[in-house]
Amino acid sequence: MRAALLAPTDRIDERLALSSVTIDSAVSTHADFPGWFDDLRTRSYTEVEPAAIDDLVGWSVDPATGNIVHDSGRFFVVEGLSVAVPGGPVPRWSQPIINQPEVGVLGIVAKEFDGVLHFLMQAKVEPGNCNGLQVSPTVQATRSNYSGAHRGRTVPYLEYFFDTAEHTVIVDVRQSEQGAWFHQKRNRNMVVEVRGPVEVRDGFRWFTLGQLHRLLAEDDLVNMDARTVLSCLPFSGSGVRRVVSAGDDWFRDGLLRSCVPGEHSVHGNDEILSWISRARSATDVDTCRIPLNEVAGWRRENGRIRHESGLFFDVMGVRVRARGREVDQWTQPMIEAHGAGVVAFLVRRVGGVLHILVHGRAEPGFVDVVELAPTVQCKPENYRVLPPEARPPFLDRVLAAPPERVRFAATLSEEGGRFYHTRNRYLVVEADPADDLAHPDFRWVTVDQLVGLLRHSHYLNIQARSLVACLHSLLGAPAAGTSKAIA
């Protein structure tokens, strides 16, 4: 293996690159993953069934507002949001939204074995997962988890993220979650490298980045929280170049160069920041929290809250019986989206460097008006009831792309703690070279520019971050072009 030839290095970008080309190590081999995972799946007994909102235990519908609240006043509240976007294709609407103001921790413990960084991941059941277990960060903790409101067992490994003085912090940045469904939710994304011994508890396992990147390509396997934390790793092409060459694969060569700071980019960093400033200054998104029973166009029926069109999403409840989670039996409200969405980056080589077409997108739950989003992020069927001018630009180009231009395609789940069977088709699609894709709300950026922005909050939305993790996964992938199907 090329990786083994490298001298030891302290540079984090080189250490990440080395981990990303390591598929088998002394502590963890890729071939052993299915056995470990299947065994856990067999042992993790979980039963999830839909429940009427009024039948939830420990949750009540506030008679005055209709809001769905926990009896302790903690966790989260499902309430209403009234949204005005003057000049937008849908200038005014109201909708249910989850309000969860506390900042939780999504943390991965990292540790070096034989010179290669490994990441401690958990096989975790979440009630919204369509398939039970998924590969998750070491820790997913809401503040309620660790301050006792959950009445659950203490969250294992959380201490590494509370007191980092003895460790090396590789990632520590608060990032947004779905701005369509959460009101200003942020989680603290962390990766902490530990030098001392780390106990591997049942349900946890060390992975190299190369292993995680392979798993990312499988449907519904690496969960959303793991994807967002991985996307914040300070990858750089300079590090990758020391451990892997693109060979004659022009796509990977362009991707590699896209990860190198200072390589050619269509827009300078300051130009991108200025474009974001302008978009955030010019866009008015006026939101107001309202009682859930005042959202217009939404109805309570069959124990759910649905839009009268039957589209968008439902607020529903689930009853969960689980083993291997903090508490063994509970009910909770969730959001269930209708139909799978499409989340895609259109990419193109410019001057030999792969560029990504990002969208400056306003979502009602964002803290700061606009974030960079995928080229396409939507549920196509919703546009049946919306005005034609609301149809997303580039959606049809993505859907019509021939298989040889689809560089990444996997169906991935959204957060299984809040979203029930809610999945999106994640795609990286090469643009047709003949297409003119100029649009004032979109810009071509390099991966390195996105990595730079990811050191800060509020720049990339959760869907774009998942796709950044997917792009990183293509750096160490087999050179043979494997074409993918869109759907």
Added chain:
Amino acid sequence: MRAALLAPTDRIDERLALSSVTIDSAVSTHADFPGWFDDLRTRSYTEVEPAAIDDLVGWSVDPATGNIVHDSGRFFVVEGLSVAVPGGPVPRWSQPIINQPEVGVLGIVAKEFDGVLHFLMQAKVEPGNCNGLQVSPTVQATRSNYSGAHRGRTVPYLEYFFDTAEHTVIVDVRQSEQGAWFHQKRNRNMVVEVRGPVEVRDGFRWFTLGQLHRLLAEDDLVNMDARTVLSCLPFSGSGVRRVVSAGDDWFRDGLLRSCVPGEHSVHGNDEILSWISRARSATDVDTCRIPLNEVAGWRRENGRIRHESGLFFDVMGVRVRARGREVDQWTQPMIEAHGAGVVAFLVRRVGGVLHILVHGRAEPGFVDVVELAPTVQCKPENYRVLPPEARPPFLDRVLAAPPERVRFAATLSEEGGRFYHTRNRYLVVEADPADDLAHPDFRWVTVDQLVGLLRHSHYLNIQARSLVACLHSLLGAPAAGTSKAIA
């Protein structure tokens, strides 16, 4: 002049450095400033007198809420804010606050003459200024200004900031304003370099940075909006080093090195970002907009709204008759703070590099919980009525500093469009080398680290930004140590 020896350069940091050491140029000499300014002061007829809130014309007190609103529904609203900071020295309070959701433009036009960057500034009257005219950016425009609600004349030069395609954008970043008095206000700070001819209208004048830096040291002369825009300029010590040497002045040598990227710093950039993430995750600032007539402890008397202690600030009204502004006669509500505040950076050389002690500070009006603030930022007299544990750390050390450790001292005005005779003593004070200043809510950072953060929103509060502009002004200042009085 050393500056004249330089070859022409395209690097913005070198161009800024060159401008900062240029005191006299072909188009603008420092000695001509007083004559120009005094002439304008003579000609700018302005009369401002306090008025009872109920007597304001075009503004009403909403009978249901007590909020003070403009009849057009635009400009801004004075309303109430309820604030909870669990665990803080004052865990819960309510107060009046200004809500002005639109993002305005604070813009300076730049242009090169004879190889030196110049900045077009305006001598502008604001009703809250204690002395009428102050040196202001080329443009201070609320969105109401330029969309017609003001019924005023078109704002001159605004076009350069709307369509920047023909120009070079040097600064373009939204920054916060006083988080104690504004609810989530942000303005877009811009500097745009224009290549073509620029008409200099009456009341406007070209300045070098060296001239502006000298004026900054004078009381109440360079206004707050000018200071915040200047603070966002991408200064770097590498540029400064090419045009100026610190000689044997150890303070300036440390300051110069503090502006150089990659010089020694006590904490790495990622460590600072991680500390900010932690502070923003751990701090709960729960705010809720409430009707102004529901703020507790505040009373209406003599046409004003005052705190029952007589401290903090008043909401009051003014009647203005002016010439040389968008409209010639108007009334408006303002905020009047009681007593001058103290705004200070404690600084110290570490490894020969000047470091600044910044405070991770929560203010109720911040968009993102915590911003970096000066070491000390307070009105000392307010602490008479607050619990002793609320007394700001380091205040007494700043007030007790001997004159030879005071490197910058000037009384500067806050924004004269919203604040009436509201001034702070801005100080840069060397810490006593014997003092242990470790505190979990404070960190030592370099100027270069602050300049890096200033490319993004929500990192430095308005008072810290003013002090960054003051620090920059010391780079090109005379080498002779001029000691200053604290008050």
